Amino acid sequence: MFTYAAALVFLVFCIRVVLDPRRFSNAVLLGITVALVSVSAFVRPPLPPASLRTAALAACALLVAGALALAFFLMANGVKMVRREGRRPGNLLTLLTGLAILGFLSLLGTAVAGRSTTLVRVAAFSAPPVGYVSFLFLCFLGYALLYGRLPRRRNVDFVVVLGCGLVGGSRVGRLLANRLDRARRLYEAQAARGNPPLLVTSGGQGGDEELPEADAMAAHLVAAGVPEDRILREDRSRTTEENLLLSKKIMQELKPDYRCVVVTNNFHVFRAALTARRTGVRGQVVGAATARYFWPGATIREFVAVFLHYPKINLGLCLVLGLLGLVAFR
Known part of the structure; x- marks a missing residue:
């Protein structure tokens, strides 16, 4: 019974991932699938009561040891x-x-x-x-x-880089530099195929910053060899949601049927993807390395x-x- 239920839930999970991978319900379906498979492995073949109690105690001990670790x-x-x-x-x-x-x-x-x-x-x-x-x-x-490991479109119209604050009010820090370096590599890979995308640096100016994050990010990309005429700046946003909404407006004005990829750090990828879906951004999210x-x-x-x-x-x-x-x- 549990095996059939796991197979059914996993089928629904796969269909929903194909339709739109940017859903938290996908994560829950995956978790339910794993839970059902685990229960199925635990109850089949049927164990005598003494063995079942031993297995249950062993499972509890393993959970406690894992929690302590x-x-x-x-x-x-x-x-x-x-x-x-x-x-x-x-x-x-x-x-x-x-x-x-x-x-x-x-x-x-x-x-x-x-x-x-x-x-x-x-x-x-x-x-x-x-x-x-x-x-x-x-x-x-x-x-x-x-x-973070799902396949992405090879060719997009825009690469959006989300800002994350400047060090000392003016310098690109390591987290942000990793995002920009990932965006640059995406740009160079697509440019090598003859279709260079536009890069959108997205980030406004915080109260403790000397300039908008978008300007510092653009300067970093130019210094790394990206042509300045391939960079657009969204310099008003303060949150991830604003990053995406305001970048979406820029992309729609230039190309209503745009496709994009959004770059952030790997720990932020899934939440940024959920936000992208909620804000109607037409694209997936990729991550850059984090310490x-x-x-x-x-x-x-x-x-x-x-x-x-x-x-x-x-x-x-x-x-x-x-x-x-x-x-x-x-």
């Missing part, structure tokens, strides 16, 4: 982030997430030991929402990795942003699941 990895990464990037709130995210995982495991351990009725109730309320959020995060992570130590915290931030984009649904489900957990363990 993840917690310590995130805390170590958080310390590295603070040392290299400073103590800004965003740089503390991996450290705090690791501590939160340890705290939750301690809560579960105390609840299982049955030492406190209050803690048992707290664990019963918190476990289902934590499971839901963890499932969504794994879906997000797995599909984000897959989306390994920076990637975990940035990925968690991206997931939180996607999760909170639908606050009523996600927070409402967390509350309902928590209440159901309380009722089940009364």
Whole structure:
């Protein structure tokens, strides 16, 4: 039964990816497929009760060990982030997430030991929402990795580069330079085929910046050998959504039936793709390299942003699941 259900869900997943890969529901369908396959492998062939209990305990032990390993990895990464990037709130995210995982495991351990009725109730309320959020995060992570490897159109009309802030108010930093270098390589590869695209540098001027990000990005591309007449500047946006909306306006004015590719960093690809779909941009998103130590915290931030984009649904489900957990363990 579970095998047939997994096959059906996977078929729906494949169809939806072909129709439009820029959907978060694709990530959920992929997660459901993996979950059904796992359950199918677990229950077939039928095991005697003693073996089933042993397998269940082994699975729980594996989950706990994995969660502990993840917690310590995130805390170590958080310390590295603070040392290299400073103590800004965003740089503390991996450290705090690791501590939160340890705290939750301690809560579960105390609840299982049955030492406190209050803690048992707290664990019963918190476990289902934590499971839901963890499932969504794994879906997000797995599909984000897959989306970044999907094939793209070889020829496009525009390459849009999303800005991400200037270092010292005027200089292109490493994250942004990686985006620009990826965009330049895309430009050169298509130009070699005789059809050079236009590049759109997208980014306005922040309160602590001396010039619009678009101007600094264009200067970086010109210095790298891109002809200045192949660069367009969108210098008013402040957010990813504005980046895409204002760049879309530029592209539509020049070519109503345009096709484009959007360049950002790899940790930002899937959320940028979701935003591109929501804003009606006709193109897929590709990623540029990011330092390994920076990637975990940035990925968690991206997931939180996607999760909170639908606050009523996600927070409402967390509350309902928590209440159901309380009722089940009364």
